[in-house]
Amino acid sequence: MSLSPDQIERLARLARIALGPGEEVAVVGRLNRVLGLIDQMRAVDTTGIEPMSHPVDVVQRQRPDCVTETDQHELFQAAAPAVEAGLYLVPRVLE
Amino acid sequence: MLNATLSELSAALAEKRISSVELARLFLGRIERLNAELNAFITVDASLALAQAHRADRDRAAGKAGPLTGIPLAHKDIFCTKGLRTTCGSRMLENFVSPYDAHVIERFEAAGSVLLGKTNMDEFAMGSSNETSYFGPVRNPWDRTLVPGGSSGGTAVAVAARMAPAGTGTDTGGSIRQPAALTGICGLKPTYGVVSRYGMIAFASSLDQGGPMAKCAQDLALLMNAMAGFDARDSTSLERPQEDYGRELGRSLAGLRIGLPNEYAGEGIEPGVRRAVDEAVRWFEAQGAKTVPVELPNTALAVPVYYVLAPAEASSNLSRFDGVRYGHRAKDYADLAEMYSRTRAEGFGAEVKRRILVGTYVLSHGYYDAYYLQAQKLRRLIAQDFAAAFRSCDVILGPTTPTTAFPIGAKIDDPVQMYLNDIFTIPAPLAGLPGLSIPCGFDDKGLPVGLQLTGGYFSEAQLLGIAHRYQQATDWHLRVPTEAPL
Numbered sequence: 151m152s153l154s155p156d157q158i159e160r161l162a163r164l165a166r167i168a169l170g171p172g173e174e175v176a177v178v179g180r181l182n183r184v185l186g187l188i189d190q191m192r193a194v195d196t197t198g199i200e201p202m203s204h205p206v207d208v209v210q211r212q213r214p215d216c217v218t219e220t221d222q223h224e225l226f227q228a229a230a231p232a233v234e235a236g237l238y239l240v241p242r243v244l245e
Numbered sequence: 246m247l248n249a250t251l252s253e254l255s256a257a258l259a260e261k262r263i264s265s266v267e268l269a270r271l272f273l274g275r276i277e278r279l280n281a282e283l284n285a286f287i288t289v290d291a292s293l294a295l296a297q298a299h300r301a302d303r304d305r306a307a308g309k310a311g312p313l314t315g316i317p318l319a320h321k322d323i324f325c326t327k328g329l330r331t332t333c334g335s336r337m338l339e340n341f342v343s344p345y346d347a348h349v350i351e352r353f354e355a356a357g358s359v360l361l362g363k364t365n366m367d368e369f370a371m372g373s374s375n376e377t378s379y380f381g382p383v384r385n386p387w388d389r390t391l392v393p394g395g396s397s398g399g400t401a402v403a404v405a406a407r408m409a410p411a412g413t414g415t416d417t418g419g420s421i422r423q424p425a426a427l428t429g430i431c432g433l434k435p436t437y438g439v440v441s442r443y444g445m446i447a448f449a450s451s452l453d454q455g456g457p458m459a460k461c462a463q464d465l466a467l468l469m470n471a472m473a474g475f476d477a478r479d480s481t482s483l484e485r486p487q488e489d490y491g492r493e494l495g496r497s498l499a500g501l502r503i504g505l506p507n508e509y510a511g512e513g514i515e516p517g518v519r520r521a522v523d524e525a526v527r528w529f530e531a532q533g534a535k536t537v538p539v540e541l542p543n544t545a546l547a548v549p550v551y552y553v554l555a556p557a558e559a560s561s562n563l564s565r566f567d568g569v570r571y572g573h574r575a576k577d578y579a580d581l582a583e584m585y586s587r588t589r590a591e592g593f594g595a596e597v598k599r600r601i602l603v604g605t606y607v608l609s610h611g612y613y614d615a616y617y618l619q620a621q622k623l624r625r626l627i628a629q630d631f632a633a634a635f636r637s638c639d640v641i642l643g644p645t646t647p648t649t650a651f652p653i654g655a656k657i658d659d660p661v662q663m664y665l666n667d668i669f670t671i672p673a674p675l676a677g678l679p680g681l682s683i684p685c686g687f688d689d690k691g692l693p694v695g696l697q698l699t700g701g702y703f704s705e706a707q708l709l710g711i712a713h714r715y716q717q718a719t720d721w722h723l724r725v726p727t728e729a730p731l
Contacts, residue, residue, distance in 0.1 A: 158602070165560060165605040166567070167598055168586035177602070180660055184552060184603055187661045191549040191623055192615060201621035202628060204451050205437045205677020206702075208481060225344045231574035238569050241581045 152182040246271055247407040247731050248723065251316055251464040254410055258305065258315050265305070265315030269298035269359050272317045276361065276408045279729055283384045285402040287322050287332055289362035297359040304357055313471055314357030319403040319412035322363035323370055324350050324455070325444040333446045334366040334378040334396075337572045337592030347444025348476045349413060349455050356471040361409050364399030368594045369563065370420055370448045372396050373666050376657045377596040384653070385428060386726035387692050391650040394424030400458045401428040406729035411459035411468060415445060417452045418551050419645075419670025422682035425458055426645035426695020429684045431712065431722060432458040433465045436702050437677035438483035441476030449558035450481075452551075452674045461722050462683065462712035466491035469705060485703075493710030499533030501711065504638030508544035509669060514647045517688025522644045525685040525696050528718065529642075539634040539641065543627045547672040550627065552664055553607050553620035554675075559597075560604025566592060599660065628676035635701050640711060643669055645682040645695030673699050681708045684721040691727065 153161075155174040158181065162169045169177060223236055232239035246254070246263065257263045273291050280286050294317065301315035325331045325343035332338045346354070353360070367377040375383040375398030383398040385391040386406040393402045397414030401424035404412055414421040416434035425432030433456045440455040447453060457468035469490035476482045505526070510519070530536060568574035568588030575587035593601070607616035634641060646666060656663040673680040678699055685696035700708045716722050725731055 153606070161602050161605050161609070162586075164609065165598075165601050166564075166582070166585040166589055167593070167601060168583070168590040170590070177599070180599060181602060183659070183661050184599065184664075185606075187664065188549040188553050188603075188607075188616065188620075191546050191553070192619060194546065194619075194623060196619060196622035196626070199622040199625055201618055202625035203621055204481075205628070205675070206481070206483065208438070208483065210480060211477070211484075213477070222344070226570075229341060229344065229571040231568060231572075240569055241578065241584055243581050 152185060153178055247275060248725060249410065250461050251411055251459065251467050254316055255312050259310065265298040265301035265359060266295060268315060269294050269317050269361070272361055272409055279406055279408055282389065283386060283402050283406055283729070284381050285365055285383055285399045285406065285408060286319070286362040287334070287365050287380050287399070288330055290329055293329060294359050294361050301357045301359060311356055312467055313353065315359060317359040317361045317409060318353060319361050319364050319400050319409035320350065321366055321397050321400050321412070321414050323366060323415050323446045324413065325446070326350050326360070326363065329363065331363065331446070332380070334368040334380060335592065335594070335597070336379040337566050339379065339573065341572055343444070345444060348441035348478065349472050350444065352472050352474070364403055364412060366399050367396035368597050369446070369559070370396040370415055370417055371559070371596050371600055373419065373423055373663055374656065375399065375424070376653060377594055379594060382653055385650050386729035387429065387650065389728050390652055392427070392653050394427035394650065396420040397458065398424045401425055401430055401432070404430045404458055404460060405726050407725065407731065411457065411464050413455060413472070414458045415453055415455045416674060417449050417555060418674060419667045421456045421458060422645050422670050422680055422695065422697060423667060425682040427650040427693070429693030429721070429724060429726065430458060430460055431462055431465055431681070431683045432456065433469065433705065433709070434674065434680045435469065435473060435705055436679045437674070438481050439473045439705070441479040441482045443476050443478040447562040449555040450562060451558060452555060454674065461716050462709045463491065463494060466494065466709045488706060490706050490709060493706045494713045496710045498529060498711065498714050501534040501640070502638040503529055503534050503536045504539035504634050504641040505536050506539050506541045506544070506634070506641060506643060508541050509643030514644060515649065515688065517690070518644045518646070518648060518694050521686030521688070521694035522696055525715070526642065528715065532714070537638050539638055541630045541634060541672065543623065543630050544668070544672060546623050547627055547675060548664055548668055550620045550623045551671045551675060552603070553616050554624065556600040556604035557608050557617050558604070560601045560608065563597070563601055596660070624675050627672055631672070631676045631678060639700070640704070640708065641699040643697055645669060645697040649688050649690065649692035649694060669697060678702060679705050679708060681712055683712045683715065686721055693721070
């Protein structure tokens with residue numbers, strides 16, 4: 151499987167990564183080498199094998215249903231690029 | 246003192262032969278002399294280190310000292326530290342200061358250790374050479390034109406060049422063991438779930454595991470005693486009784502069954518690596534250990550499987566870096582979508598972008614079953630191979646890496662060549678198993694060779710015991726790098 155520059159553009163859009171002009175060509179070459187490597191595993195017959203999503207079988211722990219977190223928004227928002235009145239500022243999305 | 250083990254330093258502190266402040270000054274001075282050239286540390290805060298050292302001296306005077314009180318450590322810059330920036334080797338987090346400490350940082354602080362600084366690493370732990378760091382490559386103190394391995398290359402070099410007596414790393418596909426091997430130190434990747442991932446910046450969450458890096462196995466045990474343990478804030482942290490990781494340091498090797506996989510002895514292994522590992526095997530046999538051939542038939546598939554699963558998890562984990570809540574934000578953008586995409590284009594380096602794109606691809610509509618699900622099925626086969634092998638042996642032994650350290654620039658333009666370097670370190674984390682790398686000699690170029698021991702789940706104490714016996718009879722782990730003499 152190898153990707154065309156068009157497909158790279160679509161992936162970059164999905165991943166929210168802007169590619170500079172002409173950057174697709176360099177990216178596509180190296181990406182296709184990586185895909186060539188991972189394609190090796192597609193030929194193996196894995197019929198009937200249960201996918202393993204996690205190395206250890208653990209179930210999610212439950213905890214008592216009570217408040218454990220305190221409001222620390224000022225502390226957490228101190229690391230944000232743009233904040234006003236306790237809100238994160240981003241470009242307008244609705245006109 | 247610079248070449249002393251943690252137990253020796255601990256004894257020197259207890260006997261008042263040196264104070265914590267003097268010890269911190271000693272290592273800070275060494276960092277000052279060597280770091281400009283080796284680039285092992287991204288951030289060093291001498292006043293913070295000295296304040297912690299003063300506190301350790303006061304605690305000791307008050308009779309409240311443990312084995313790590315006053316011991317200076319170097320932490321990988323992936324562990325969040327309150328009040329000291331945490332960059333993860335990325336421009337994205339160049340100025341990020343975490344509002345909280347990672348569990349591992351809390352544990353070492355509670356143990357009274359001193360934070361010397363935050364160490365360089367491949368960006369977001371993605372790399373095997375420490376060349377993908379935004380803060381520049383780390384240099385190998387055995388030959389400064391060579392890489393130290395990665396991604397925990399900064400801690401590896403800090404310990405190897407005696408800029409810190411020990412430190413921490415994280416391992417996803419070999420990031421503790423591979424740099425340990427390439428710099429002549431020891432590194433342990435614990436069983437998945439033993440060390441909390443809370444505050445450890447996520448790369449591939451089903452694989453990531455923090456662990457200790459030090460000069461000898463006994464030191465690794467001391468560090469594990471502090472850093473391992475249950476933490477409710479990590480949903481995959483395992484609830485198990487507290488262990489003493491040094492409990493098997495005195496155990497005999499007689500009767501130990503050492504599994505030697507055929508797959509770890511194939512082509513591609515440099516003769517110097519093979520020779521050093523074979524010699525170690527003969528030493529173990531002379532101590533009464535038995536070697537048994539074992540098979541890990543899916544070893545060759547581990548690399549492609551890993552390079553599907555890790556990028557898939559990374560593409561999801563790294564979606565949090567959007568320029569809204571923390572980290573870099575682009576200056577020029579027309580709308581929200583462009584703010585995201587430019588922020589990420591500027592904030593991430595080439596390797597991180599490549600892995601995010603691969604991950605996005607293998608998870609995208611129409612490819613999920615063929616790549617992601619297939620890789621998860623093969624992951625089970627790889628884990629089953631280990632389970633079968635451990636029916637006939639106690640530990641699996643082989644080289645940590647097929648080659649010794651390679652030149653800076655040699656593999657950075659060819660991601661596949663770089664990835665294949667991890668062939669022996671990738672299988673254990675896929676199965677969630679612990680793995681240990683210790684030095685076992687030198688090749689003809691005078692470069693250190695790493696010996697890898699992989700054990701069953703929760704066999705850390707056993708692995709450390711085996712390594713300790715070896716280190717009582719050899720001095721590979723005490724050799725000081727030629728280009729960072731004491």
